[in-house]
Amino acid sequence: MLNKLALKIGLLFFVFIIIIESVLFLTLYVTFVNERVDEVMTNLLARGNTHSEVLADSFEPATLDHVALMESASDFIVIITDAAGNELIHSDSIEPEMQEVLEHTDFGEVPQEGQIVEERWNEKEFIATDSPITVAGEHQGHVFMFAETNQIKQMVSHLRNQFLAVGLIAIGLTVVTIFLLSRLITLPLIRMKKATEQLSNGNNEVRLNIDRNDELGELANAITTLSNDLDRLKNARNEFLASISHELRTPLTYIKGYADIASRPAASEEEKREYISIIREETAHLTELIRQLFELAQLDHNQFSIRKEEFSLEVLFQSVVALVRPAFDEKQISLTIRCEREIVAFIDPERFQQVLLNVLDNARKHSPEGTQVTIRGTQDEKTITISISDQGEGIPEKDLPFVFERLYRVDKSRSRQYGGSGLGLAIAKEIVEAHGGRITLHSEEGKGTTVRIELKRGDSVAESIVGG
Ligand SMILES: Nc1ncnc2c1ncn2[C@@H]1O[C@H](COP(=O)(O)OP(=O)(O)OP(=O)(O)O)[C@@H](O)[C@H]1O
Ligand SMILES: [Mg+2]
Structure with a gap:
């Protein structure tokens, strides 16, 4: 049977929890990726700055060679230019993208602590930083550092996969939890529904074995009490009907008895008068009884204005x-x-x-x-x-x-x-x-x-x- 309440509750919970989980995961993911990328950028800039400091101390061809040699063995690429942007030396071959960076650089305005000149890691092949070389307070050149974005991309995709996996597990757990929860809530409700159906079918012996002390337990108890009350009412009604017929029968028996005696030819006038007066009394009593019963019936149905x-x-x-x-x-x-x-x-x-x-x-x-x-x-x-x-x-x-x-x-x-x-x-x-x-x-x-x-x-x- 398609259990509608459970479905509704389940769906509602599911939608809410999925929204909450998605927001949480997304925020976490974005922060994580940004932090990692920032870290890579800062490292690259720090490396460039180190070279520019070394070169500031000795801005000579031997030192330039040395720096280029060092970076040719690393994952990074260095390009060193003079103050006007003319290339002095480079560690690896210069890609068109690097050339583009150089062309777009305003060589006059680079802050002392260097800057990141290309940070679009997901569009470009390289990210880049620019550290100025200052010798005795005079601007002498630039150290451009490049790093391939492949690594960042790999790291991010790895992170994304991990997040996806954890997210899927979370959704799975959510579904299971919601399923169990909604069963826990709706099962007793379904049982109670069946019980009340039985009640209205006239079966008052309803036993709800719902042993819990929350609102559902209270409801179950209320239903059990109701069924007991109904049972009692039914019995009371039967008893009442039995008493009424008894009440009516007694005066009627008297009336019939006295009428029989009074109609005997042997009865004297005086006896007849006495019997008839008893009959009248009993009839009055009966009339009163019926009037009262009728009144009560009206009171019961609120017909009494x-x-x-x-x-x-x-x-x-x-x-x-x-x-x-x-x-x-x-x-x-x-x-x-x-x-x-x-x-x-x-x-x-x-x-x-x-x-x-x-x-x-x-x-x-x-x-x-x-x-x-x-x-x-x-x-x-x-x-x-x-x-x-x-x-x-x-x-x-x-x-x-x-x-x-x-x-x-x-x-x-x-x-x-x-x-x-x-x-x-x-x-x-x-x-x-x-x-x-x-x-x-x-x-x-x-x-x-x-x-x-x-x-x-x-x-x-x-x-x-x-x-x-
Ligand atoms: N003041 C009282 N002193 C002693 N017993 C009383 C008193 N009032 C009521 N009862 C008892 O309670 C019973 C119920 O009273 P109730 O008035 O409902 O019925 P009733 O007087 O027997 O009949 P009805 O009032 O219908 O003529 C009475 O039968 C009587 O035994
Ligand atoms: Mg009375």
């Missing part, structure tokens, strides 16, 4: 308390509001009323007579906190983590007594979270329960400031 507005917490508390007061009075539970004045929350009052009703309903159901339920409202710079405390039976610690789950009831056997279906807190949680808030529950068995709702203040404060 939340119309937030600035609303006084105290007014909200009072309206809720007015609704539940009769039921609390009946059970002789006192209900108190403690709310700082002028707390304004940015909420959907109708939905929040429902949250408070659900929580208060629980408090009432699970508190004995003569106890107290308090609903509090406080705020600081960042949060508005609503808390509802009761002095009821409390919730066992082992059940605490689950009370917000759908259809979860602490005591299943007593459900008939309380008439709950275990959806109240789940709905409350969805609504609070849809407001960007948080709901928590603290409880101690035998002492009581406190439900705490926290809302961020951000929006409402900004708006109330703008509003004056």
Whole structure:
């Protein structure tokens, strides 16, 4: 399979590294060659200067002969002229190129330390230097030194070959490294891609054996966690469906049973009335259950429109308390509001009323007579906190983590007594979270329960400031 990511990464790296390597090699090569050529030039000039110094001491035919003889045995060629450029002596035969150099020389203007007169080693056959001969402060002649450029050319081509060889090795190593590197990066990615494909095909048992602690390892872990979560969700959904069908079946069984008994000819009028009232109760319970389930389904799909507005917490508390007061009075539970004045929350009052009703309903159901339920409202710079405390039976610690789950009831056997279906807190949680808030529950068995709702203040404060 053409592994596209690896190819892209590989190519990108390759291009970059090749550019960097080429620049480096080129610079190195040019500097190297220039230095070597400079060295050769300087040596040639130094040799010429030595001759001119010797001749300055004794500018005589014997010395001239001697110099010419010396250079005829060396790789260099010397031509000595007088001040006007007339040739006095030469060591080897004079090539046309040398003649050209002589012709192009301005004999009047040569610096004391000599100069390089031909340095185009890659165009010409010879490089050349010119050292003036000065006897007692007077300009007497010139020593021209020539060296064949063949040697320089050979040396440079040798260098170039070496550089090419090293460059090729470097490119080879680069290719191998990039290949390995890109495999190292993309292999786990490909495995993860396969894993997520499996996930979407419904296979949640994904095991990614990617044991590394970099970002790829983290990604692999995230995918594994995701697959576990999916698995859990699937199980939760199945459980939820099972509980729903159970929840629906129980009241339906009651209804059918009582309807059967009521329709028996032997049943008295009074019995019939009683059975029918039970049937009505159960039907009401069923209707409520289905309404709540529907509401939850809507909350799940965000179809729930939340119309937030600035609303006084105290007014909200009072309206809720007015609704539940009769039921609390009946059970002789006192209900108190403690709310700082002028707390304004940015909420959907109708939905929040429902949250408070659900929580208060629980408090009432699970508190004995003569106890107290308090609903509090406080705020600081960042949060508005609503808390509802009761002095009821409390919730066992082992059940605490689950009370917000759908259809979860602490005591299943007593459900008939309380008439709950275990959806109240789940709905409350969805609504609070849809407001960007948080709901928590603290409880101690035998002492009581406190439900705490926290809302961020951000929006409402900004708006109330703008509003004056
Ligand atoms: N204040 C409380 N004191 C004691 N137990 C509580 C309290 N609030 C909740 N619980 C326990 O948590 C469970 C879940 O509460 P939730 O409100 O979700 O369901 P419910 O009250 O049983 O049914 P519903 O609210 O749908 O009528 C309850 O069944 C109850 O056992
Ligand atoms: Mg409830």
